[in-house]
Structures are given as C-alpha cells and as structure tokens.
Amino acid sequence: MNYVLDFTPVLDGLPDLLAGCLGTLLLALGGMAIAIVIGISGVVLRDSRHKPIRWAVKGFVELIRNTPFLVQIYFIYFALPLAGLRLDPTPTAILALGINGGAYAIEIIRGGAQSISRGQVEAGLALGLHKGLVFRLIVLKPALRAVFPSLTSQFILLTLTTSVASAISAYELTSVAQRIESESFRSFEVFGVITLLYLGISWLMMSFFSTISTRYFSYPVK
Template structure:
C-alpha cells in the first residue's frame, strides 16, 4: 500500500497545537497543585488519633490507586450531574487529576516526613532552635529533598495523563489533535507530531526539574 506523507494539516494547525500544549500544562499544574494540597491534608489526617479518619484516608488512597483514571474522570463528569453537580470539562479534568495525583502524593509526602527521625528534631530543640527553625532547617528541606524526585516524576506523569481528558473534550493537546485528524484524516502525521510534542514537553520539564534539584535539593559534596 502506497502512502504519501502530507504534514500540511499539522503545519496549518501548528498554532492550535502549540496553544493546546499550554492548555495541557495548565491542566497539569492545576491538577498538581490540588494533588499537593490533598497530599498534605491526607498526611495530616492519615496520622490522626481518630481511627475512622485514618481508615477513610487509607480507603481513599486504595480506591483511587486501584481504579482507572478514565473511570474517575467519567464519574465526575457524567455521574455527579445526576446529584446536581455539573462541571465544565476543564474544571472536571483539573479536579480528576488532582484527586488521582493526591492519592499518590499522600504516600510520597508521608514517606518524606517519616524519613526524618525524631532524634533529629529533638536534637534541634536541645540546641535551642525555635520550633519554626526546626521545621524549616531540620524537617522541611530534608523532607523535600527526599520526596522531590518522586513529586517531579508524578508531575510529568500527570502531564501525560492529561491526554485522557480528551475523552470529555477538555482543552488540551490530544483533543485538539483529534479535531485536526478528523478534519484531515492524516492520522500518522497528526499523532506523530503530537507524540513529538509530548516528548519535548517531558524533556523540558525533566530538564527544568533537574536544574532546580541541583540548585536547591542536591546533597552537599563532602
């Protein structure tokens, strides 16, 4: 079968695709901010002295981590309106991404906090440091150093997961690519270009996060 490559639809749609990349990053940033908020709140509740609260957090983590993201976003977009809560595609995508990422962030942040031994905190207090100084110097930065690689990997994964939001027509790269493909029927060219866009975004994010890590979260050289 002869197939002639024609990237004209991709070239013509390039402004829309580039704008959609910003939409993808916007969904990812919004979802990650919500995920971190859920993660911090979940860690606090996870260690609550109230047993049912701890059980609820554990159940939330297991539920989200063991169900498909597509089902989660469909539930928010199609099922919640039956209960009177109707959301547009973009807020739905951000909330779904935040909830999904939050379940993983709870475990990531909790692991970072638990990596700081109580002895270090007690030593800081014994040296006369204020509680805020102990938190900032002894707890916060080592904990961030411990969880930073996992959090950044989760952010990149969340960025790629935004493509699922095309199932509810949220504004992001894959949904725009689907419209261009449906108009041109040039599947190979359109989705080949989209693959390249995702690779470039992932590489740029990894590079930026790597620079931040080397500047702020690297271990001192002895």
C-alpha cells in the same frame, strides 16, 4: 498500497496544536498544585490520633490508586452533576488530575517523612519550636528533598495523563490532534507530530523541576 506522507494538515493546524500544548500545561500545573496540597495534607492527617481520619485517608489512597483515571474523570464529569456539582471540562480535568496525583503524592511524601528520625523531631520540640514549624522545617523539607525525584517522575506521568482529558472534550493537545485527524484522516502525520510535542512538554517539565530542585534542594534532577 503506498502511503504518501502529507504534513500539510498538520502545518495548517500548528497554531491550534501549540495552543493545545498550552492547554496541556495548564491542566498539568493545575493538577500538580492540587496534588501537592492533597499530598501534604494527607501526610498530616494520616498520622492523626483519630482512627476515623486515618482510615479515611487510607481509604482515599486505596480507592484512587486502584481505579482507572478514566473512570475517575467520568465520575466527576457525569456523576457529580446528579448531586448538584457541575463543572466544565477543563476544571473537571484539573480536579481529577489533582485528586489522582494527590493519592500518589501522599504515599511518596509519607515515605520521605518516615525517613526522618524521631530524635530530630524531639530535638526541635525541645528547642521550643511550634509543632507546625517542626513539621515544616524538620520533617517536610528534608522529606521533599528525599522524595523529589520520585515526586517529579509522578508529576511527569501526571502531565502525560492529561491526554485522557480528551475523553470529556477538555481543551488540550490530544483533543486538538483528534479534531485535526478527523478532518484530514492523516493519522500517521498528526499523531507522529504530537508524539514529538509530548516529548517536548516532558522535557520542559523536567527542566522546570530541575530548576526547582537546584534552587530549593541544592541538587539537579537527572
């Protein structure tokens, strides 16, 4: 049986696919913003003097890192409404991506923070700097510089993970592709093209992170 390629449905649906790319970027950037907040907050709380807080952060990290993302997004979308919290697909996807990425960001940033010598922290305190300023300038910025490549890789992976959001009908590239494929039955053409589109999105995100690293950390991401 000879398969004849026909990209007509893909070309007809190209505006929708490009809009899906924007939806993917929206989910990714929203999730990353939440992940950074969770990551930095988790590093601070992980070193809390109070054991229950430290245990809560450790439990959160272990729970998220050892359960599938699909289960996490299903829980937020289908289970939380039973507790009175109901979100639309797009906010659900952003929240789930942020929580998932945040658990990994905690461990990545914490690894960088632990590389900062205690002497540097004590020197900052000896100069009369506030603890918050010491953390931001002496601990956090050098830590982010040290782990930025690892954090970038994790966020690129988070960007690709947005495709799972199609399971709850969030508007992103994979959900658009599935609709076009179900209407045209041109699986090879549709998913071949979105593979290239995901490569383009990954390259765009890498360029974005490279710009950030060059501007704020003085070295490019490769």
